Amino acid sequence: MNRKHPATGPLTVTVLVFPGVRLLDVTGPIEVFTTANEFGGRYQVQIASEDGTEVITSAGTRLSADLSAHDVQEPCDILVIPGGPGWETMIKDDALVDTVRHLHAKSRCTASVCTGAFLLAAAGLLNGRRAATHWRHSRQLASRFPSVQVQPDAIFVRDGQMMTSAGVSAGIDLSLALVEDHYGAQVARSVAKDMVVFMQRPGGQSQFSVRSRTPHTRQEMLRRVLDAVAEDPGANHTLTAMARRAGISVRHMTRLFDDEVGTTPARYVEQVRLEAAQVLLETGDDPMPAVARRTGFGSAESLRRAFVRHLRVTPGAFRTSFRTTGMHTTDPASAPTAP
Numbered sequence: 001m002n003r004k005h006p007a008t009g010p011l012t013v014t015v016l017v018f019p020g021v022r023l024l025d026v027t028g029p030i031e032v033f034t035t036a037n038e039f040g041g042r043y044q045v046q047i048a049s050e051d052g053t054e055v056i057t058s059a060g061t062r063l064s065a066d067l068s069a070h071d072v073q074e075p076c077d078i079l080v081i082p083g084g085p086g087w088e089t090m091i092k093d094d095a096l097v098d099t100v101r102h103l104h105a106k107s108r109c110t111a112s113v114c115t116g117a118f119l120l121a122a123a124g125l126l127n128g129r130r131a132a133t134h135w136r137h138s139r140q141l142a143s144r145f146p147s148v149q150v151q152p153d154a155i156f157v158r159d160g161q162m163m164t165s166a167g168v169s170a171g172i173d174l175s176l177a178l179v180e181d182h183y184g185a186q187v188a189r190s191v192a193k194d195m196v197v198f199m200q201r202p203g204g205q206s207q208f209s210v211r212s213r214t215p216h217t218r219q220e221m222l223r224r225v226l227d228a229v230a231e232d233p234g235a236n237h238t239l240t241a242m243a244r245r246a247g248i249s250v251r252h253m254t255r256l257f258d259d260e261v262g263t264t265p266a267r268y269v270e271q272v273r274l275e276a277a278q279v280l281l282e283t284g285d286d287p288m289p290a291v292a293r294r295t296g297f298g299s300a301e302s303l304r305r306a307f308v309r310h311l312r313v314t315p316g317a318f319r320t321s322f323r324t325t326g327m328h329t330t331d332p333a334s335a336p337t338a339p
Helices: 023-039 094-104 116-122 135-144 170-183 185-195 220-231 239-246 250-261 265-283 288-294 300-311 315-322
Strands: 011-016 043-049 078-081 110-112 156-159 162-165
Touching: 011 023, 011 094, 023 043, 023 078, 023 170, 023 185, 078 094, 078 116, 094 116, 110 116, 110 170, 116 135, 116 162, 156 170, 162 170, 170 185, 220 239, 220 250, 220 265, 239 250, 239 265, 250 265, 265 288, 265 300, 265 315, 288 300, 288 315, 300 315
Parallel strands: 011 043, 011 078, 078 110, 110 162
Antiparallel strands: 156 162
16 A cells, blocks of 8 residues: 555544543544644645544543544545553444444555454454554453454554554554655654654564563462573573473473463563563663573573564663663754654
8 A cells, every 4th residue: 555645635533532542542643643744745634533423532532523433424545543441342332343343444544552352353354364452461462353464563554445553652653654654764754853752663472571471370380480481591491400490391381481481481480581681771871691591591602593584673772772762962953863
């Protein structure tokens, strides 16, 4: 759907809102598209609710609607389906799901933000497609809708006319990608600079969580093993060593990880070590070999390979990008420039 510099009229963006919608899921994309108009873009944004009345967001803020969803008769270029914390209630709302189907049928591109992917999945629009959502909910999306190919680490995913994005601010990333599609990289870059955001942020969702995604286990012996890995990522955590600590066989330990954690022991250990390395890079000045030793990677090269494999960014680039917001910079000359 690459449609740079359209010669005809403005591109229409329809944003669906509903009670309990997350405010930034709505305002983030709107801000991108309206800011693009200051740099040569031509977007016409309209907000639709089911019945055309205002809604109250999950933050308690009232949002007015321009029209009823069923008053949308003309095809729109982009349909934005935001999410909300009450996604379990959202997908049980048949009228809301039907509204999503109705609007999608009139859209050239349908894009969801965060848990808005659940609405698309409930409407059957993601069947057989790749999709993203907030990392905290990726397992639920995959289990509730097994025909959806969930990409748990993606910031956003494009599959045909469908686009889905990760949590909250990822809707901005997705919207910038659409601006680049329509009006070129320079316009998208100008919008990113104006909003002081990355045009293309490095890494994936893995940088924001690891242990918080681990399900709670009822197995006391496994909890002890998981705690030991978290307390000292640099220690010996081979499968044999972990099985010995738990007093069980290697085969039993492998089965427990598969059943209770949903991954292999080696992958789990690497994920925890990766998270520990991220913390050291964000908060300290240790050289890469020292970070690698303290977190169990052994060498700076092993650390680099793990970062590139999981986060698609080198440790050095990660330290530069995520270590500080720049809020405590006192010397203007040393302040980071906008992307």
